[in-house]
Amino acid sequence: MIASRLPPALPLVVAGVALALVPALKLPAFYETFLYLVLFWVSLATSWNILSGYAGYFSFGHAAFFGAGVYTTATLTTAVDVPFLWTLPAAGLVAALLGSGIAAVVFRVRGVRGELFGLLTLAVTFVLSTIALNTKIDGGPGVFLAAVPIPTLFGAPATTLYHLALAVALLSAFAALAIYRSRWGMGLFAIRDDEDVAEVLGVPTYRYKLVAFALSCFIAGLIGGIHAMFVTYVTVAETFSVGLTVDAIMMAALGGTRFWYGPVLGAAIVTALTQSLTGGESAILNRALIGGILIVVIVFLPDGVAGGLGRRGRRAAVSPVETATPLAVELPRAPATWQAAAPLLACTDVKKAFRGLQALAGVTLEVRAGEILGLIGPNGSGKSTLINVVSGYYQTDGGRIALDGRDIARVRAHRIAGLGLARTYQIPRSFRRLSVVDNVALAAMFGGGGHGRERGRRLARSWLAFAGLEAKADALPDELNLLERKFLDLARALASEPRLVLLDEVLSGLTPAQMTDALQLVRRIRDRGTTVVFVEHIMRAVLDLADRVVVLSYGQVIAEGLPRQVMRDPEVVRAYLGKAYA
Amino acid sequence: MPSPTCRPASGCLSSPHENRALPSLNLIGQSLLAGLFTGGLYALLGLGLSLTWGLLRVINLANFALAFLGAYLTYQLATAFRLDPILTLVVIVPGFFVVGIGLELGFLRFKINELTSLIVTFGLTVILESLIQWIWTADFRRLEWPYTRVSLRIGTLFVGLTGLLAFGAAALLTLGTWAWLRWSYLGKAARASAQDGPMAGAFGVNRRRLALLLAGLSAAYAAVAGLFIALNHTLAPSQIYSWIGVVFAAVIIGRLGNALGLLAASVFIAASEALTMAVTAPGWAPLVSFTLLIVILLLRPEL
Numbered sequence: 001m002i003a004s005r006l007p008p009a010l011p012l013v014v015a016g017v018a019l020a021l022v023p024a025l026k027l028p029a030f031y032e033t034f035l036y037l038v039l040f041w042v043s044l045a046t047s048w049n050i051l052s053g054y055a056g057y058f059s060f061g062h063a064a065f066f067g068a069g070v071y072t073t074a075t076l077t078t079a080v081d082v083p084f085l086w087t088l089p090a091a092g093l094v095a096a097l098l099g100s101g102i103a104a105v106v107f108r109v110r111g112v113r114g115e116l117f118g119l120l121t122l123a124v125t126f127v128l129s130t131i132a133l134n135t136k137i138d139g140g141p142g143v144f145l146a147a148v149p150i151p152t153l154f155g156a157p158a159t160t161l162y163h164l165a166l167a168v169a170l171l172s173a174f175a176a177l178a179i180y181r182s183r184w185g186m187g188l189f190a191i192r193d194d195e196d197v198a199e200v201l202g203v204p205t206y207r208y209k210l211v212a213f214a215l216s217c218f219i220a221g222l223i224g225g226i227h228a229m230f231v232t233y234v235t236v237a238e239t240f241s242v243g244l245t246v247d248a249i250m251m252a253a254l255g256g257t258r259f260w261y262g263p264v265l266g267a268a269i270v271t272a273l274t275q276s277l278t279g280g281e282s283a284i285l286n287r288a289l290i291g292g293i294l295i296v297v298i299v300f301l302p303d304g305v306a307g308g309l310g311r312r313g314r315r316a317a318v319s320p321v322e323t324a325t326p327l328a329v330e331l332p333r334a335p336a337t338w339q340a341a342a343p344l345l346a347c348t349d350v351k352k353a354f355r356g357l358q359a360l361a362g363v364t365l366e367v368r369a370g371e372i373l374g375l376i377g378p379n380g381s382g383k384s385t386l387i388n389v390v391s392g393y394y395q396t397d398g399g400r401i402a403l404d405g406r407d408i409a410r411v412r413a414h415r416i417a418g419l420g421l422a423r424t425y426q427i428p429r430s431f432r433r434l435s436v437v438d439n440v441a442l443a444a445m446f447g448g449g450g451h452g453r454e455r456g457r458r459l460a461r462s463w464l465a466f467a468g469l470e471a472k473a474d475a476l477p478d479e480l481n482l483l484e485r486k487f488l489d490l491a492r493a494l495a496s497e498p499r500l501v502l503l504d505e506v507l508s509g510l511t512p513a514q515m516t517d518a519l520q521l522v523r524r525i526r527d528r529g530t531t532v533v534f535v536e537h538i539m540r541a542v543l544d545l546a547d548r549v550v551v552l553s554y555g556q557v558i559a560e561g562l563p564r565q566v567m568r569d570p571e572v573v574r575a576y577l578g579k580a581y582a
Numbered sequence: 583m584p585s586p587t588c589r590p591a592s593g594c595l596s597s598p599h600e601n602r603a604l605p606s607l608n609l610i611g612q613s614l615l616a617g618l619f620t621g622g623l624y625a626l627l628g629l630g631l632s633l634t635w636g637l638l639r640v641i642n643l644a645n646f647a648l649a650f651l652g653a654y655l656t657y658q659l660a661t662a663f664r665l666d667p668i669l670t671l672v673v674i675v676p677g678f679f680v681v682g683i684g685l686e687l688g689f690l691r692f693k694i695n696e697l698t699s700l701i702v703t704f705g706l707t708v709i710l711e712s713l714i715q716w717i718w719t720a721d722f723r724r725l726e727w728p729y730t731r732v733s734l735r736i737g738t739l740f741v742g743l744t745g746l747l748a749f750g751a752a753a754l755l756t757l758g759t760w761a762w763l764r765w766s767y768l769g770k771a772a773r774a775s776a777q778d779g780p781m782a783g784a785f786g787v788n789r790r791r792l793a794l795l796l797a798g799l800s801a802a803y804a805a806v807a808g809l810f811i812a813l814n815h816t817l818a819p820s821q822i823y824s825w826i827g828v829v830f831a832a833v834i835i836g837r838l839g840n841a842l843g844l845l846a847a848s849v850f851i852a853a854s855e856a857l858t859m860a861v862t863a864p865g866w867a868p869l870v871s872f873t874l875l876i877v878i879l880l881l882r883p884e885l
Contacts, residue, residue, distance in 0.1 A: 106880070116883055118700070123831065123875045123879075134866055290708060291707070293705075294701060298698050299698075
């Protein structure tokens with residue numbers, strides 16, 4: 001574990017030490033200023049990337065949190081005479097508190113994603129700048145900090161600021177690296193690809209996003225506090241500037257938002273370009289050039305410079321250790337803690353309405369431990385809604401849902417996953433940018449098993465072998481065909497070691513031969529001790545597979561019992577074929 | 583002199599109205615009128631953005647830079663050739679229509695999505711800004727034309743002619759676009775493509791041609807917005823960015839792709855801004871539109 005962390009961290013430490021020694025070389029002041037600016041942008045771009053790059057929540061409000069730090073330091077040093085260094089933790093904390101406050105509200109609203117989150121954070125920037133401009137915080141003319149003493153640690157005051165910026169840049173790079181290699185990072189990447197699926201697989205999406213945002217804001221506030229002293233004169237227009245946010249985004253995008261070192265690369269490249277091109281006539285050209293680079297990179301290198309470098313090494317990067325791992329890792333069996341008599345899942349009078357449409361009008365059913373239950377019914381009878389409600393994606397309007405005796409009607413989806421419930425989707429939903437094996441490993445890490453990353457990966461390979469997908473482990477989901485993607489969905493559901501798995505139309509769209517494969521797989525799942533509920537339209541499969549059948553129509557249970565019995569029930573025939581045939 | 587009870591948060595530090603007397607009816611009327619006209623400009627600037635975002639899923643920041651390019655071209659043609667500013671549209675609108683098509687061809691060719699469109703068009707904006715600064719310098723420019731200073735007097739209120747024209751153009755274009763999208767076959771095809779592109783394509787909608795038409799129209803709208811920016815405002819390259827925030831607010835509050843909603847939201851935002859300026863200090867105006875945007879995003883996030 002530790003050994004695998006060393007390679008990326010070591011160069012970072014070396015770079016840190018080398019950069020810390022630069023002032024000792026007594027180079028012209030220009031170099032120190034230049035390096036300060038690089039570190040400044042590294043901090044901003046990397047901190048932005050922790051939420052926005054990893055989890056895909058593009059914040060256009062980074063300047064707001066940076067500005068919160070700038071004005072915290074400015075206010076504390078001038079109005080309250082707090083020594084500069086003491087204001088820095090405050091600057092970080094104020095920004096982090098502000099960020100978490102906003103996040104606590106925003107992340108509760110399911111629809112505020114992607115560009116909407118971007119606009120909301122953009123609006124926050126304008127609101128904060130208006131407040132700063134019209135209150136004592138700034139008041140309009142700006143704040144002068146030239147008189148505030150800067151302690152001399154290892155040389156001139158400017159050198160102190162340089163060292164502080166270096167510390168923050170290193171902090172942000174280490175944080176980005178640590179998150180990248182942790183469960184948390186894996187969860188954030190899953191959120192970026194498909195947040196709903198991630199939550200249902202057990203990723204605590206709300207907490208992960210909130211903490212990532214708070215950390216991102218903390219670093220932005222910290223570097224803001226330092227930068228206030230660097231510029232010595234802070235104004236609202238220069239601080240709460242959308243341009244600053246966009247520059248940070250551009251650097252992260254240029255370097256590659258899916259890599260912890262992407263923003264570092266981007267910040268270094270752009271700052272070097274800007275600095276080498278500033279001055280006189282070329283200032284205009286310089287801006288145009290940056291605009292041009294931005295377009296070219298996004299169009300031709302969608303994963304940034306780091307992605308461009310990484311693409312070449314992708315095949316080679318599959319470490320020999322991983323492929324050499326024997327595939328026959330003992331797969332964990334489903335825990336056999338249940339008592340055969342007690343129902344594993346009990347729904348009592350479950351209701352769910354969408355505006356005027358009553359999708360579930362009081363569903364009462366039981367799933368017994370160890371059985372395969374077929375859930376059938378005409379289109380629109382509420383089968384998928386029931387799965388969505390049970391797995392926690394929708395909240396019930398009423399009724400009780402008990403998993404192994406515990407009420408889960410008001411429990412968040414990721415906790416339900418932890419209690420041992422997994423599902424598949426009618427149209428397979430994979431994490432597009434995660435490899436097949438990581439798709440499954442994620443479930444092993446966040447599901448009932450809660451394994452570590454390495455063990456999760458090993459188990460994932462075994463589950464892929466179980467589903468017959470071991471050859472595709474390192475492919476991306478887009479490279480799979482429909483059957484393979486359905487099996488990937490299944491392998492992922494199984495990897496979370498559920499006691500109960502809900503399969504939503506696994507057979508639809510498959511050829512008869514593929515169907516036979518799939519049916520066998522479902523049987524093997526049950527034989528391992530997992531209870532199965534499957535929604536299906538194909539009656540041959542239902543008769544073949546199900547121990548028991550429940551029929552839904554218009555959101556209500558109209559029949560239940562043994563498959564052949566239920567099929568003859570006049571009520572069921574009427575629901576499917578109409579009155580004439582009953 | 584700030585009174586002892588005056589809290590900084592109420593904006594009194596920079597407020598000229600220290601005695602906090604209620605503003606007169608005349609002031610309120612004049613503010614609402616100013617709001618109406620500014621709202622017209624917001625709507626004109628937002629129309630192209632709303633259409634490409636709502637119907638093509640392209641968030642085109644370059645729309646703002648294009649509008650300013652249009653404004654500068656109007657300024658140039660009017661000052662160099664003594665061409666009536668409104669007549670310059672005859673040249674600029676078709677030109678921009680072609681530019682819009684060209685841009686969309688690029689977006690389609692490189693499969694730009696919403697997020698990358700934002701970054702790519704920001705790059706374009708920066709390039710256009712540099713171009714404008716290179717040609718016309720960073721100095722402020724003001725288009726003077728016989729009718730730019732004309733005011734009509736209605737009762738006790740003064741109505742600026744160019745402001746009135748801007749609002750008229752905005753009302754005409756937004757209503758026309760709304761009706762076109764709602765009732766014409768092409769408009770229905772455009773809305774269907776936005777909801778489910780491949781499905782609309784399967785039913786015989788030529789999505790590519792439709793996308794090019796919409797992109798061309800959006801750029802043409804930017805040209806019209808440019809004309810009224812030139813007539814009503816002082817031009818400087820950096821001004822491009824000052825419109826982005828509030829116009830985005832109007833586009834979202836009005837709902838994407840909904841031209842009529844955009845007009846209503848624009849006027850509402852501009853009027854509340856103008857009222858805020860009249861009642862408190864001018865500096866507080868942005869708080870209104872952006873707080874409104876945040877609240878609306880949180881209450882009704884589905885676009």
